[in-house]
Amino acid sequence: MSQPRHTLLERLRRYQPDHIAAVESEAQGRLTRLVGMTLEAVGLNVSVGHQCEVISTDQRRIEAEVVGFAGEKVFLMPIQRIDGVSPGARVMPVARQRGMRIGAGLLGRVIDGLGEPLDGRGPITGENFLEFAPERINPLHRHPISEPLDVGIRAINTLLTVGRGQRLGLFAGSGVGKSVLMGMMTRFTTADIVIVGLVGERGREVKEFIDHILGPQGLSRSVVVAAPADDAPLMRLRASQLATRIAEHFRDAGKNVLLLMDSLTRYAQAQREVSLAIGEPPATKGYPPSVFAKIPQLVERAGNAAAGEGSITAFYTVLTEGDDLQDPIADAARAILDGHVVLSRRLAEEGIYPAVDIEASISRAMPNVVAESHLGHAQRFKQLLARYEQNRDLINIGAYTPGADPDTDAALERISHLKAFIRQGLDHPVSFADGLRQLETVIMPGPATQVRPPPGSEEA
Ligand SMILES: Nc1ncnc2c1ncn2[C@@H]1O[C@H](COP(=O)(O)OP(=O)(O)O)[C@@H](O)[C@H]1O
Ligand SMILES: [Mg+2]
Numbered sequence: 001m002s003q004p005r006h007t008l009l010e011r012l013r014r015y016q017p018d019h020i021a022a023v024e025s026e027a028q029g030r031l032t033r034l035v036g037m038t039l040e041a042v043g044l045n046v047s048v049g050h051q052c053e054v055i056s057t058d059q060r061r062i063e064a065e066v067v068g069f070a071g072e073k074v075f076l077m078p079i080q081r082i083d084g085v086s087p088g089a090r091v092m093p094v095a096r097q098r099g100m101r102i103g104a105g106l107l108g109r110v111i112d113g114l115g116e117p118l119d120g121r122g123p124i125t126g127e128n129f130l131e132f133a134p135e136r137i138n139p140l141h142r143h144p145i146s147e148p149l150d151v152g153i154r155a156i157n158t159l160l161t162v163g164r165g166q167r168l169g170l171f172a173g174s175g176v177g178k179s180v181l182m183g184m185m186t187r188f189t190t191a192d193i194v195i196v197g198l199v200g201e202r203g204r205e206v207k208e209f210i211d212h213i214l215g216p217q218g219l220s221r222s223v224v225v226a227a228p229a230d231d232a233p234l235m236r237l238r239a240s241q242l243a244t245r246i247a248e249h250f251r252d253a254g255k256n257v258l259l260l261m262d263s264l265t266r267y268a269q270a271q272r273e274v275s276l277a278i279g280e281p282p283a284t285k286g287y288p289p290s291v292f293a294k295i296p297q298l299v300e301r302a303g304n305a306a307a308g309e310g311s312i313t314a315f316y317t318v319l320t321e322g323d324d325l326q327d328p329i330a331d332a333a334r335a336i337l338d339g340h341v342v343l344s345r346r347l348a349e350e351g352i353y354p355a356v357d358i359e360a361s362i363s364r365a366m367p368n369v370v371a372e373s374h375l376g377h378a379q380r381f382k383q384l385l386a387r388y389e390q391n392r393d394l395i396n397i398g399a400y401t402p403g404a405d406p407d408t409d410a411a412l413e414r415i416s417h418l419k420a421f422i423r424q425g426l427d428h429p430v431s432f433a434d435g436l437r438q439l440e441t442v443i444m445p446g447p448a449t450q451v452r453p454p455p456g457s458e459e460a
Pocket of ligand 1: 173180181
């Protein structure tokens with residue numbers, strides 16, 4: 001009977017667990033090939049997801065992650081720039097646990113996907129150590145979504161109420177107001193803490209968001225994890241994961257966290273770059289199948305914890321270029337999220353900001369988190385708006401005769417107020433309770449003269 005053969009490392013792992021870290025880092029490999037962004041190495045005893053360091057000719061340590069293998073060859077992708085790497089360079093597995101310090105001091109900081117500060121305000125300090133490896137929550141132990149979260153945006157609070165622990169998409173083309181809306185939510189929400197992931201945008205946009213849209217007030221209650229478009233794709237993936245990981249940490253500390261991820265589309269594109277680079281064939285519109293497995297892996301981590309603990313309510317932005325509803329990422333996102341807020345270019349062009357397209361948006365958690373009467377008022381609002389939209393062409397050419405349909409009359413009478421209700425000034429938070437009262441007023445039956453535009457709608 002032949003004994004199974006174990007490698008030296010496996011035997012050491014079993015009999016000398018305390019020494020394995022030291023030995024493992026000695027188990028070096030060599031770089032054999034570099035194509036595009038993919039490194040190939042031999043002589044490594046590592047598994048997928050393992051961190052390694054490639055030693056450059058000038059002795060810099062370049063961090064890389066194992067992303068695949070073929071036979072004896074191991075494929076790695078760098079997290080940082082790879083200039084200075086030569087054939088035969090040493091590749092060393094990293095044995096230490098990856099992580100960062102975390103605590104209340106993280107609030108107001110801007111960090112990269114490795115947890116390193118980007119804001120020039122010194123090292124990150126904190127009482128605790130956060131391991132980057134994600135945790136898993138048994139879906140059966142999750143507390144159901146039962147309470148609303150006030151995001152400070154009137155149209156969302158009243159008509160598309162968000163539940164604590166809900167995951168929503170924010171669907172829009174570029175320049176329709178996603179960033180501005182996220183900034184308003186950061187400043188206005190009653191959540192305890194806001195984690196903002198900025199992934200794959202241009203560097204200039206990241207700066208603009210932090211300096212002008214969030215401002216000192218928004219930044220002071222949030223943590224920003226940023227990986228702009230010129231970062232390596234793995235760094236962009238890391239930033240999305242780290243933002244989620246930090247949200248998990250604060251949720252487990254009992255906080256109600258709002259996680260804003262901009263954007264899920266860029267996250268998927270970073271994953272596509274990685275998968276294509278290691279030879280996975282593209283399937284749907286250039287996206288390899290693994291991309292569609294990675295999206296739920298990220299999104300499923302948000303949500304509620306067990307009863308009594310905190311929550312992660314999350315918004316993921318999804319780019320819908322040219323209003324392409326067939327976009328595979330938009331499709332995948334719609335299927336796994338519990339609702340979506342659609343921003344419409346037509347409304348933005350009319351000057352209605354935030355440009356929330358009420359008819360196209362839905363919050364699936366809303367019926368579980370609001371009172372029956374609230375739901376009724378919201379339905380009435382949507383009905384009036386829909387009636388106006390259906391007859392808009394007739395009305396605009398003067399072909400609609402008042403009196404022909406009572407609902408259309410009611411809609412026509414109130415339309416300017418309905419639109420004003422959706423509008424909200426950049427620096428004008430509207431609480432959940434105030435928004436609800438204003439909703440009752442705008443749908444109230446009676447002559448239009450009794451209906452005044454809601455405050456904060458910035459209507460002249
Ligand atoms: N609430 C708002 N009020 C006034 N203007 C807005 C508002 N939201 C967006 N805008 C205008 O739209 C532009 C683009 O918004 P932004 O949030 O950067 O879009 P996106 O992130 O979707 O590309 C802003 O620079 C601003 O001019
Ligand atoms: Mg933006």
